[in-house]
Amino acid sequence: MFEQDDVDNWRQVSLASTSRLGRRHPQDLSMGLGHAGRHPDYPGLVSERYISENNQRLFYRRWEAFMNAASWGDIPLDPIKARFEGTATMWG
Secondary structure (H helix, E strand, O other): OOOOOOHHHHHHHHHHHOOHHHHOOOOOOOOOOOOEEEEOOEEEEEEOOOOOOHHHHHHHHHHHHHHHOOOHHHOOOOOOOOOOOOOOOOOO
16 A cells, blocks of 8 residues: 655655566555545535545546547536535635
């Protein structure tokens, strides 16, 4: 199990996994795959655990949509469905 604590640690783990010894040991990187779902109060996929890699998985899913699109019109854009409370604005 590897944790992405900071960029330096993640770089070292990634580099070590390309070594001859690292390639001998298979890695399972599917920690929370299938454990995210819909929540009645929040938009998008929500993890059932406090810590998960859902952000990374969804980031690359969105990146894949951009890379596979033939044009900007092929990239889905869902409207914001979140309910916001309060009166804060960008202008104070």
